[in-house]
Amino acid sequence: xxxxxxxxxxxxxxxxxxxxxxxxxxxxxxxxxxxxxxxxxxxxxxxxxxxxxxxxxxxxxxxxxxxxxxxxxxxxxxxxxxxxxxxxxxxxxxxxxxxxxxxxxxxxxxxxxxxxxxxxxxxxxxxxxxxxxxxxxxxxxxxxxxxxxxxxxxxxxxxxxxxxxxxxxxxxxxxxxxxxxxxxxxxxxxxxxxxxxxxxxxxxxxxxxxxxxxxxxxxxxxxxxxxxxxxxxxxxxxxxxxxxxxxxxxxxxxxxxxxxxxxxxxxxxxxxxxxxxxxxxxxxxxxxxxxxxxxxxxxxxxxxxxxxxxxxxxxxxxxxxxxxxxxxxxxxxxxxxxxxxxxxxxxxxxxxxxxxxxxxxxxxxxxxxxxxxxxxxxxxxxxxxxxxxxxxxxxxxxxxxxxxxxxxxxxxxxxxxxxxxxxxxxxxxxxxxxxxxxxxxxxxxxxxxxxxxxxxxxxxxxxxxxxxxxxxxxxxxxxxxxxxxxxxxxxxxxxxxxxxxxxxxxxxxxxxxxxxxxxxxxxxxxxxxxxxxxxxxxxxxxxxxxxxxxxxxxxxxxxxxxxxxxxxxxxxxxxxxxxxxxxxxxxxxxxxxxxxxxxxxxxxxxxxxxxxxxxxxxxxxxxxxxxxxxxxxxxxxxxxxxxxxxxxxxxxxxxxxxxxxxxxxxxxxxxxxxxx
Numbered sequence: 001x002x003x004x005x006x007x008x009x010x011x012x013x014x015x016x017x018x019x020x021x022x023x024x025x026x027x028x029x030x031x032x033x034x035x036x037x038x039x040x041x042x043x044x045x046x047x048x049x050x051x052x053x054x055x056x057x058x059x060x061x062x063x064x065x066x067x068x069x070x071x072x073x074x075x076x077x078x079x080x081x082x083x084x085x086x087x088x089x090x091x092x093x094x095x096x097x098x099x100x101x102x103x104x105x106x107x108x109x110x111x112x113x114x115x116x117x118x119x120x121x122x123x124x125x126x127x128x129x130x131x132x133x134x135x136x137x138x139x140x141x142x143x144x145x146x147x148x149x150x151x152x153x154x155x156x157x158x159x160x161x162x163x164x165x166x167x168x169x170x171x172x173x174x175x176x177x178x179x180x181x182x183x184x185x186x187x188x189x190x191x192x193x194x195x196x197x198x199x200x201x202x203x204x205x206x207x208x209x210x211x212x213x214x215x216x217x218x219x220x221x222x223x224x225x226x227x228x229x230x231x232x233x234x235x236x237x238x239x240x241x242x243x244x245x246x247x248x249x250x251x252x253x254x255x256x257x258x259x260x261x262x263x264x265x266x267x268x269x270x271x272x273x274x275x276x277x278x279x280x281x282x283x284x285x286x287x288x289x290x291x292x293x294x295x296x297x298x299x300x301x302x303x304x305x306x307x308x309x310x311x312x313x314x315x316x317x318x319x320x321x322x323x324x325x326x327x328x329x330x331x332x333x334x335x336x337x338x339x340x341x342x343x344x345x346x347x348x349x350x351x352x353x354x355x356x357x358x359x360x361x362x363x364x365x366x367x368x369x370x371x372x373x374x375x376x377x378x379x380x381x382x383x384x385x386x387x388x389x390x391x392x393x394x395x396x397x398x399x400x401x402x403x404x405x406x407x408x409x410x411x412x413x414x415x416x417x418x419x420x421x422x423x424x425x426x427x428x429x430x431x432x433x434x435x436x437x438x439x440x441x442x443x444x445x446x447x448x449x450x451x452x453x454x455x456x457x458x459x460x461x462x463x464x465x466x467x468x469x470x471x472x473x474x475x476x477x478x479x480x481x482x483x484x485x486x487x488x489x490x491x492x493x494x495x496x497x498x499x500x501x502x503x504x505x506x507x508x509x510x511x512x513x514x515x516x517x518x519x520x521x522x523x524x525x526x527x528x529x530x531x532x533x534x535x536x537x538x539x540x541x542x543x544x545x546x547x548x549x550x551x552x553x554x555x556x557x558x559x560x561x562x563x564x565x566x567x568x569x570x571x572x573x574x575x576x577x578x579x580x581x582x583x584x585x586x587x588x589x590x591x592x593x594x595x596x597x598x599x600x601x602x603x604x605x606x607x608x609x610x611x612x613x614x615x616x617x618x619x620x621x622x623x624x625x626x627x628x629x630x631x632x633x634x635x636x637x638x639x640x641x642x643x644x645x646x647x648x649x650x651x652x653x654x655x656x657x658x659x660x661x662x663x664x665x666x667x668x669x670x671x672x673x674x675x676x
Contacts, residue, residue, distance in 0.1 A: 067655045092131050092189045092191075093133070094193060095133070095135075095183055096135045096136065098121055098196075099170055100163065101139055101169055101612055106222070107226070112165065114163075114165040118161070119160075120219050121160055121193070122161070133153055134149040134156075138172070138196065139169075140543070148182065168612075190215065191214065191215040194219065195218075196219075197221055198218070198622070199618070200616045203622055223617075225256075228257065228310070229261055229280065229315075230311075231251065231305070231314065232285070233250070233317065234304045234607070236250075236321045239322060240322040241294065242323070242324045242526070244294070252285055252287040254280070257283070260282055261280040262280070263280065264306070267303070269301075269321075297323050297325035297326075299323070300322075300323050302320065303591065317607045318607050319538065319605050320603045327352060328368070330369050331357045332357075332369065343370060344357075346517070346518060363385060366390060367390060368525060371392075372504065375397055389530055391497075393498045393499075398419075398460065400420055401419055402420060405462070405466075406466075409488040411472070420460050428457045429457075429459055430455070430479060431456070431478060433479075437475055440475075443523075448519060451476075452511065462501060467482075475487050485500055485502070485524075487528060493530050496528050498524075498528060536548065537603055537604060537605055539605070541606055541608065545587050546582045546583070547581045547604070548580045557572075558601065563606075587606040589606050591604070
């Protein structure tokens with residue numbers, strides 16, 4: 001706190017505080033009455049009462065001095081100010097950073113947290129009356145109402161009364177950076193008022209450097225942690241299956257409360273609904289799996305929904321399964337090649353696969369590139385195919401160098417300079433050992449036999465170092481533990497490289513003629529496909545839904561329907577990858593439907609951000625280098641201190657009180673009786 005004189009020109013009156021002291025020093029005492037026969041004693045009394053003397057009553061002197069001091073301090077106009085308050089006449093710039101992320105929709109009391117935040121900002125603005133002010137919204141893409149702080153407080157007050165919360169995460173760093181830029185050019189007093197629920201999961205580890213000269217105040221609007229159950233994850237495995245392939249939907253729900261909860265989760269996949277009962281532990285999660293088999297190609301929208309609760313925004317999650325009609329298998333060999341004939345027969349037995357033959361040096365557009373009798377050339381080019389999502393299967397030819405095999409598998413360690421040898425055996429070899437991999441899950445119980453059941457009369461021998469090379473998975477091995485099928489898994493969305501040391505040529509093995517061959521190769525090729533995810537179908541709240549149409553043939557321009565059925569304006573752009581379309585409005589949770597002539601051609605799924613589902617506020621708001629936390633109920637008192645509390649009424653009352661006490665003491669003093 002600090003004291004400020006409104007009228008310092010009247011401070012010259014302060015020396016008048018000495019008047020009571022002078023009065024006490026110079027005042028004559030009333031002499032007692034004596035009856036004497038001589039006037040000599042009378043003259044002594046007169047001399048004694050007329051000279052300067054010490055005050056006879058110090059209590060009266062103190063009361064009169066304090067009364068005079070209080071009266072004199074009334075005239076300069078004393079103000080009591082907070083330590084951060086602007087001096088009268090200086091410019092004050094206030095920026096309000098108001099959280100309108102998803103958690104601010106939680107209801108507390110008669111309204112939502114966001115409504116309380118807007119009301120607190122309006123109250124502060126009216127009470128302090130800053131010269132320049134602005135509002136910054138804390139959401140997915142923080143933005144200020146005005147380009148710079150301005151004097152139009154009335155407009156901001158109306159805006160605060162109409163504003164609504166957004167189901168988006170808050171970009172804290174971007175919001176504070178914008179606030180510092182807004183205040184950087186201001187003169188005089190600069191302050192930032194942060195109004196939020198200070199959700200624990202979002203604010204716990206957040207830090208920012210406050211520029212010198214800026215005062216930060218935090219206003220928490222959350223007083224409790226409402227119980228909430230939310231769908232936090234919905235994933236399809238695989239995300240891009242082929243028609244007829246089994247898909248597992250994994251849905252996870254979280255319980256943000258201290259009590260166990262029982263709820264029902266319903267999954268809707270293209271109209272087919274399945275439900276599961278979930279038992280959620282306190283402040284814990286539970287997951288359930290639902291299997292389905294998409295019957296046709298195309299995007300399949302999926303929604304997981306919980307029973308409604310007090311915070312319905314996060315009771316749903318959405319995803320889209322990219323169901324493909326088929327996978328394209330390209331064989332780098334002539335059509336009459338024996339391995340090409342075997343693989344073509346394989347594709348004919350699988351409704352979701354089509355096979356073509358191509359020049360080994362020119363791979364076509366495909367999902368799987370199979371090179372029988374690979375001569376070791378262009379290993380780097382094959383690796384680049386995997387980064388585009390193409391599974392590369394190689395069956396090396398005898399005599400190529402081990403270093404070429406290492407290169408195509410992506411091994412960093414240098415391999416010995418030796419050639420791969422082909423070994424033959426009249427008794428044949430058997431593949432006996434299988435890795436713990438989803439490709440062999442179908443064969444675990446033995447009902448479908450062994451996936452590599454057959455006699456192999458020839459095999460390639462790899463150097464011993466390939467058995468333990470990092471980054472390789474030995475999917476299958478011979479009885480002597482030599483590699484039969486090796487896989488180098490791709491990183492992220494990259495496809496793997498699969499190396500076969502076993503033959504496919506019917507002249508060297510009877511495996512392709514066995515009944516297990518088709519399901520074994522189908523599972524191997526499907527289960528090793530990269531999980532590209534549903535990235536093209538997913539967006540986050542606040543982002544703009546986009547459809548990269550590419551070169552997809554169509555008969556007209558697409559139309560985008562929002563989750564509520566309204567039409568969303570679109571903008572288009574053309575590029576090397578074809579045409580793309582983008583919505584003009586940010587996404588909200590739900591399913592967006594792209595359609596042409598009324599027929600759906602694409603979907604965009606948007607799910608409420610899981611980070612906003614935990615409604616528990618932080619135990620203490622962020623400090624921000626000494627920022628003061630101000631409750632909404634303390635706003636009026638703080639605003640009054642910032643404006644300055646006038647002290648003259650209190651000083652005048654104090655002066656009257658001192659004079660009243662002095663009068664009481666004087667009245668109660670006994671009078672001196674006349675002397676006789």
